[in-house]
Amino acid sequence: MPVRTTTAAAVAAMLAAAALGLAPHQAQAASATMPTAAAAQPELRFHDIPGSGGITLKGNVFTPAGATPGRTYPLIVLPTSWGMPQIEYIAQARKLADSGYIVVGYTSRGFWLSGGEIETAGPADVADVSAVIDWALATTPADPARIGLGGVSYGAGISLLASAHDPRIKAVVALSGWADLIESIYSGRTQHLQAAGLLGAAGAITGRPGPELRQILGDFLGSKLDKEQAMIDWGRKRSPAEKVDRINANGAAIMLGNAWGDTIFPPNQYAAFYEKLTGPKRLEFRPGDHATAEATGLLGLPNDTWTNAHRWFDRYLKGERNGVDTEAPVQIKSRSTGGYEGYADWKSVGSGGTERIDLSDSEHVFANVDSGANGGIVMLSNLLDQFLKTPPVASIPLLPRSFAAVWQSRRYDEERRIRGTVRLHTTVTPTKGDGTFVAYLYDVGPLGLGKLVSNAPYTFHGKTPGQAFAVDLELFSTAYDVPEGHRLALVVDTVDPLYIEHNPTGAQLTFSSPRTDPSWVSVPLREQ
Secondary structure (H helix, E strand, O other), rough: HHHHHHHHHHHHHHHHHHHOOOOHHHHHHOOOOOOOOOOOEEEEEEEEEEOHHHHHEEEEEEOOOOOOOOOOOEEEEEEEEOOOOHHHHHHHHHHHOOOOOOOEEEEOOOOOOOOEEEEEOOOHHHHHHHHHHHHHHOOOOOOOOEEEEEEEOOHHHHHHHHHHHHHOEEEEEEEEEOOOHHHOOHHHHHHHHHHHHHHHHHHHEEEOEEEHHHHHHHHHHHHOHHHHHHHHHHHHHOHHHHHHHHHHHOOOOOEEEOOOOOOOOOOOHHHHHHOOOOOOOOEEEEEEOOOOHHHHHHHHOOOOOHHHHHHHHHHHHHOOOOOOOOOEEEEEOOOOOOEEEEEEOOOHHHHHHEEEEEEOOOEEEOOOOOOOOOOOOOOOOHHHHHHHHHOOEEHHOOOOOOOOOEEEOOOOOOOEEEOOOOEEEEEEEOOOOOEEEEEEEEEEEOOEEEEEEEEEEEEEEOOOOOOOOOEEEOOOOEEEEEEOOOEEEEEEOOOOOEEEEOOOOOOOEEEOOOOOOEEEEEEEOOOO
């Protein structure tokens, strides 16, 4: 442990130096106490902060340059992301301190050198936030009436949960977080294999998973259906959406930001949560994958997400009239054009009406074989879409029809701007009582190459073999423009590396469109 401690301290000092622009010899001196290199810059100090239950949290504090005795400053607390050390936010914390904030960043419990075990945003993590606020009010010139929280991913989820429990919190910026943990990694009653596996591996490498997390993760990845309700109850306790009434009652101003292609916390659950908030609120969606939209800002580079985060804090902690509260509260960026669009609410995003594609032909597929249609690789595929506009692709004419059901729209004579949540309604007849299928929507060009627009999994258990049942499935929300001359294709198959599938050996699925209950895909469009 001494070796790990010394190494972690040295790495932290060097990374902090990179963010602050210090020379190597200055970085070594900064590992315990780090004033900035120039007197006009904010002061940075590293601290052991008492957390809840008697543990120690490793943290750092930025104080504005020239802070005068007797004066108080607004406080921002930044819990770290899953697997990240306390220096994660140093670049942004320094900028916030430059503009007059006390900023406290700390490593979440169970990770790196902070005490305790990983409790996955449990009650102890929420109590840690209040303990850090108490400590900051007692040891820094922080103003108890102007307290904000912010974070990325795990830090975002903890911040939202804390805003339900601590009424002192006046503003929250939650980036790439979750509001509904179940809908994030168990949507469509399907385990998101790569997402859960990545989180589990990162936790084991960078921290100390507690026994409850180890049990839940083992049951989840092991498909222990008899433990399903216990897993759902565990997730609900850690879901801000379950505490939205308390969040609304406390009245914090909430800013939410996420990526369209987030493979860990998909956008639908954030949008649904946003609609339930009654206080000051803002929702931003951009191209990318988990935490990639704000990643460059963590390195101190120009970043729209962090710029708006600063504006949000300035408005609701400083009272600045900077216009962030008078802009359209829902701001989205198209994956195709990169341009921003503003809407009065989430429901208005697809206000141009919907296009319905009838799925009139019956399709029959054999399960357990990957057709070649899939949602890509966690953290990678949608990152490429963000920067290179290259989403996962499939040759639609070459997909084997024994393993993939395919329906296509007509060829469009004008552009279709998809905005919001695509919905699928169909009738499924299985040959086995359990099963999984994944629906994909593709933008298909003249040569038959399909670019993935969206997807979503669906799993069923305990159905009667040979008996049809209706399915309603929401695909992951998106903003994508289908060019003139292209068409849309819905593809359904039964295997995707992103998810755990539950198709028994020899299973087959039939997708039909009964006359009394036709099957369709509903595509929301932006006003032309």
